[in-house]
Amino acid sequence: MSLYHEAASILDETRAKKCSIKSLVYPAKKGKEWKSDPKALFALSTEAAKWSEVLAEVVGRSGMLGVERTLSPTLALVLTHDLFLSKRGIALPASHGLNAAVSKHKARLSAELTKARLRRGCATLDELRIKVNNGGLVASNDPEGQRKLPRHPRWVRINTLKTSLEEQLNWKFAEWQLVSTLREVLQATSSREQIYHVDEHIPNLIAIPSGADITTSVAYQTGALILQDKASCFPAYLLNSQAGEGDVVDACAAPGNKTTHLAAILAESREDDQTGNALGGKIIACEKDVARSETLDKMVKLAGAAEVVMVKAKQDFTKLPPTARVAANVTALLLDPSCSGSGIVGRDEESGITVHLPSTTPEIATVRGKKRKRPSAAAPLKPPAAPPPAEPTTEEGLPPASADDTAEKLAARLANLAAFQLRLLEHAMAFPAARKIVYSTCSVHAEENEHVVIAALRSEVAREMGWRVLRRGEQVVGMREWGLRGLRGAVEEAVGDGREGGVEVDVEELVEACLRCDKHGDDGTMGFFVVGFVRDAGEMLASNGNGGGTTAPPRVESPEDNGGDDEEWKGFAD
Numbered sequence: 001m002s003l004y005h006e007a008a009s010i011l012d013e014t015r016a017k018k019c020s021i022k023s024l025v026y027p028a029k030k031g032k033e034w035k036s037d038p039k040a041l042f043a044l045s046t047e048a049a050k051w052s053e054v055l056a057e058v059v060g061r062s063g064m065l066g067v068e069r070t071l072s073p074t075l076a077l078v079l080t081h082d083l084f085l086s087k088r089g090i091a092l093p094a095s096h097g098l099n100a101a102v103s104k105h106k107a108r109l110s111a112e113l114t115k116a117r118l119r120r121g122c123a124t125l126d127e128l129r130i131k132v133n134n135g136g137l138v139a140s141n142d143p144e145g146q147r148k149l150p151r152h153p154r155w156v157r158i159n160t161l162k163t164s165l166e167e168q169l170n171w172k173f174a175e176w177q178l179v180s181t182l183r184e185v186l187q188a189t190s191s192r193e194q195i196y197h198v199d200e201h202i203p204n205l206i207a208i209p210s211g212a213d214i215t216t217s218v219a220y221q222t223g224a225l226i227l228q229d230k231a232s233c234f235p236a237y238l239l240n241s242q243a244g245e246g247d248v249v250d251a252c253a254a255p256g257n258k259t260t261h262l263a264a265i266l267a268e269s270r271e272d273d274q275t276g277n278a279l280g281g282k283i284i285a286c287e288k289d290v291a292r293s294e295t296l297d298k299m300v301k302l303a304g305a306a307e308v309v310m311v312k313a314k315q316d317f318t319k320l321p322p323t324a325r326v327a328a329n330v331t332a333l334l335l336d337p338s339c340s341g342s343g344i345v346g347r348d349e350e351s352g353i354t355v356h357l358p359s360t361t362p363e364i365a366t367v368r369g370k371k372r373k374r375p376s377a378a379a380p381l382k383p384p385a386a387p388p389p390a391e392p393t394t395e396e397g398l399p400p401a402s403a404d405d406t407a408e409k410l411a412a413r414l415a416n417l418a419a420f421q422l423r424l425l426e427h428a429m430a431f432p433a434a435r436k437i438v439y440s441t442c443s444v445h446a447e448e449n450e451h452v453v454i455a456a457l458r459s460e461v462a463r464e465m466g467w468r469v470l471r472r473g474e475q476v477v478g479m480r481e482w483g484l485r486g487l488r489g490a491v492e493e494a495v496g497d498g499r500e501g502g503v504e505v506d507v508e509e510l511v512e513a514c515l516r517c518d519k520h521g522d523d524g525t526m527g528f529f530v531v532g533f534v535r536d537a538g539e540m541l542a543s544n545g546n547g548g549g550t551t552a553p554p555r556v557e558s559p560e561d562n563g564g565d566d567e568e569w570k571g572f573a574d
């Protein structure tokens with residue numbers, strides 16, 4: 001019994017305090033002890049919250065709350081959720097008062113659920129489930145919202161180390177239909193809808209409906225297809241390393257999505273080379289974490305990249321001396337360090353969930369969008385005292401990293417991360433033969449992005465070595481054409497009112513050089529940031545002449561190796 005009461009109290013509290021379910025179930029400081037298993041409690045509360053818009057309608061229209069006085073609106077929500085949406089049904093004996101109170105109304109509730117589903121244009125409960133999971137639901141009386149789409153397709157990178165786009169389109173996707181817009185993929189309502197869209201920015205990348213599962217296919221299991229968010233393909237593509245240009249360091253490589261993408265681009269450039277010379281160029285993939293090094297190794301092998309990738313397991317990038325023999329021919333570096341992960345779709349998303357409550361009096365069909373109350377035989381219970389539903393708070397409309405993060409805590413956390421990221425970037429800039437660096441994060445925070453870029457440009461090593469940003473006009477075509485650039489306000493704020501350290505930052509140039517992906521936009525990507533740095537051949541302003549002897553920036557330990565966008569390897573997927 002406690003599971004349902006506890007889940008209901010969590011939903012009440014999340015509405016009242018505008019905090020996340022996670023922070024209530026797993027409080028940072030020792031707080032309330034739950035009787036239920038926290039995992040089950042978290043799962044039920046988040047699922048019921050996600051479904052609350054539909055269930056509030058179902059419960060409200062059924063009139064159940066007018067009759068069952070033992071049920072509060074949130075208790076009715078969680079029980080109705082399990083009655084219809086949990087495989088095992090309500091986890092209470094049929095004779096239990098709570099189970100009986102809801103099951104008694106099953107026929108009416110079921111009829112209302114069918115109507116709610118049809119109102120949302122879903123032929124089956126599975127289709128409705130996909131819509132709910134994609135966050136594509138909105139109030140049924142909101143005609144604009146009815147057309148709202150899920151935001152994220154499934155991105156599939158064709159691994160050209162093992163296959164080709166043409167081969168996969170003629171084989172794995174032979175029965176599928178090509179559509180010309182991403183919107184059509186997002187509109188797919190059924191996981192069985194076999195359509196794909198070929199991306200216009202990143203070569204060898206396609207989008208398929210979010211419910212489509214390719215993980216059981218041979219192509220996926222043999223590493224020919226890799227599930228990788230479009231945004232996560234930007235760094236390797238922007239770096240655009242070509243055979244014959246020297247070696248590349250992937251500084252923070254596990255689980256290896258970008259490493260294998262880099263390897264594929266490098267291998268393709270070899271094939272394109274007409275000279276017939278065996279051109280050199282290997283990828284040195286560093287990973288500090290032991291377990292993640294193993295994952296990296298596994299992924300590199302499965303992707304068919306082992307020939308070109310040298311995995312440096314348990315290698316802290318900051319301890320790889322720029323002047324080491326292995327780095328002598330390193331001309332490019334990809335730096336995708338641990339970050340807050342605030343751009344990851346799904347992470348902390350639940351802190352922005354709105355819990356909808358059923359009305360305690362049944363409602364009947366809407367008339368021109370306005371609801372009429374059906375006169376109820378039973379006297380209505382007193383209306384719920386809870387305040388209005390929680391909305392995502394924060395500047396830029398983003399949910400906080402965690403509901404426990406006060407502005408102060410978040411600022412401290414970001415400052416810590418930014419110091420670590422800057423330290424890595426400065427280290428990358430010290431490689432004497434390096435000509436190009438790509439820096440990326442799956443964070444939406446300017447502190448980890450534009451601000452780090454400006455601090456890096458103003459660093460001693462950047463000035464000594466002559467690093468500048470890779471201008472938009474110099475970028476590979478798909479990146480040049482990408483519309484979303486750096487945040488002007490963030491750049492202006494960090495640049496301040498003048499030169500610092502003798503470095504003049506051109507705001508316009510910097511804004512245009514940076515690329516952003518919007519987690520909540522229409523491009524179907526996660527939140528992401530990428531920028532390139534270059535220095536011209538021969539540029540070496542350092543007095544010591546070897547570029548490796550710059551003043552070492554203060555030591556900052558990796559603050560939290562949360563692994564950013566790719567926490568755990570579950571096959572080839574972000």
Ligand SMILES: C[S@@+](CC[C@H](N)C(=O)[O-])C[C@H]1O[C@@H](n2cnc3c(N)ncnc32)[C@H](O)[C@@H]1O
Nearest residue numbers: 252255256257258288289316317336338563564
């Ligand atoms: C965002 S993830 C990298 C994701 C990877 N680039 C991909 O696309 O699959 C960051 C990784 O950097 C590793 N890392 C953190 N600090 C490091 C350091 N100083 N040297 C090397 N690796 C580090 C973390 O363990 C984590 O695996």
